[in-house]
Amino acid sequence: MNTKRPIEFYFEFASPYGYxxxxxxxxxxxxxxxEVIWRPIMLGAALxxxxxxPLAQIxxxxxxxxxxxxxxxxxxxxxxxxxxxxxxxxxAASRAFWWIHDTRGHCHARKFARALFHAHWGExxxxxxxxxxxxxxxxxxxxxxxxxxxxxxxxxxxxLKEETxxxxxxxxxxxxxxxxxxxxxxxxxxxxxxxxxxxxGGW
Amino acid sequence: MNTKRPIEFYFEFASPYGYxxxxxxxxxxxxxxxEVIWRPIMLGAALxxxxxxPLAQIxxxxxxxxxxxxxxxxxxxxxxxxxxxxxxxxxAASRAFWWIHDTRGHCHARKFARALFHAHWGExxxxxxxxxxxxxxxxxxxxxxxxxxxxxxxxxxxxLKEETxxxxxxxxxxxxxxxxxxxxxxxxxxxxxxxxxxxxGGW
Numbered sequence: 001m002n003t004k005r006p007i008e009f010y011f012e013f014a015s016p017y018g019y020x021x022x023x024x025x026x027x028x029x030x031x032x033x034x035e036v037i038w039r040p041i042m043l044g045a046a047l048x049x050x051x052x053x054p055l056a057q058i059x060x061x062x063x064x065x066x067x068x069x070x071x072x073x074x075x076x077x078x079x080x081x082x083x084x085x086x087x088x089x090x091x092a093a094s095r096a097f098w099w100i101h102d103t104r105g106h107c108h109a110r111k112f113a114r115a116l117f118h119a120h121w122g123e124x125x126x127x128x129x130x131x132x133x134x135x136x137x138x139x140x141x142x143x144x145x146x147x148x149x150x151x152x153x154x155x156x157x158x159x160l161k162e163e164t165x166x167x168x169x170x171x172x173x174x175x176x177x178x179x180x181x182x183x184x185x186x187x188x189x190x191x192x193x194x195x196x197x198x199x200x201g202g203w
Numbered sequence: 204m205n206t207k208r209p210i211e212f213y214f215e216f217a218s219p220y221g222y223x224x225x226x227x228x229x230x231x232x233x234x235x236x237x238e239v240i241w242r243p244i245m246l247g248a249a250l251x252x253x254x255x256x257p258l259a260q261i262x263x264x265x266x267x268x269x270x271x272x273x274x275x276x277x278x279x280x281x282x283x284x285x286x287x288x289x290x291x292x293x294x295a296a297s298r299a300f301w302w303i304h305d306t307r308g309h310c311h312a313r314k315f316a317r318a319l320f321h322a323h324w325g326e327x328x329x330x331x332x333x334x335x336x337x338x339x340x341x342x343x344x345x346x347x348x349x350x351x352x353x354x355x356x357x358x359x360x361x362x363l364k365e366e367t368x369x370x371x372x373x374x375x376x377x378x379x380x381x382x383x384x385x386x387x388x389x390x391x392x393x394x395x396x397x398x399x400x401x402x403x404g405g406w
Contacts, residue, residue: 050261051261
């Protein structure tokens, strides 16, 4: 029996570094016999608390950020196409995730998250509107009208709010944010340290 | 003749990630036959432009940051002791660097920067006052009264301002910020990419 605790992967769909990490994290975990629990959140709440803003809106940082994500994607050899709106409104996408999670299970939700990330950051498609999210979900077999209804369901709205608040309570303020046995790692550029922590049990 | 261009290493003395990088960058560069030009700046000017603040003052981020720099220092096996004031006022330290740079040369200035970083982040000593900076410089053979006079010299003040403005003009908004053949890398956690860029010439 595998008794190793899963890795927790917090991310925001509108975050390119969340996307880049999503292409790597399961493989890294698998090398050490671990699973990954994916947890999309709305990062805006934490950005308010830290007095920060989306990278695409910050003078000086914006130019570097656009250069860096392209360079990072080339290094990882994953597709990257800039969406027309940065950051998009990820409410519908995040709610759809938690609806699939709670009604079909985590593996299906993770599969949807991969497809959503690929559509948004791999193909550069806006995913702000429920209909756009439903289109991605439809390719995985979900009825579009069910998805559109789910993202407007008060229980699903509350579910995402709770997840977001819980992430803040745990100290999450950026995307990606990863916990390995309770140890926090922020950023796509901490994946080497995540892997070393998995390999060594800490230092 | 070695015709490879030097690496440029921008940093803020009050930045722990600048310190961590300072313990690695020369060795990394040397493996590829490169030298490193050290360039201390006052990061406050860029933080104003990006609407940011010193990490030690940001809710949520602060706790992670204090945990992360200790963990990072253990990984690199370098000493780390938190100074009593974070961030310290690094005006005197930065001006002293440029004074030594312009009167004695870059190698002496770099040696002073290493000693200053070690005193501040390796031993946890405040280095805000000119007398404290002069004490570190004195151990390297500089007359304390000369150092104290230099950091109040209008030409040296203007020199640091120019360096800081030039860094902003080049897009520097954080510490460390490294240029390899014009390619920008921000953060201590980009050193693996810096090394790969040096090894491959880019990707």
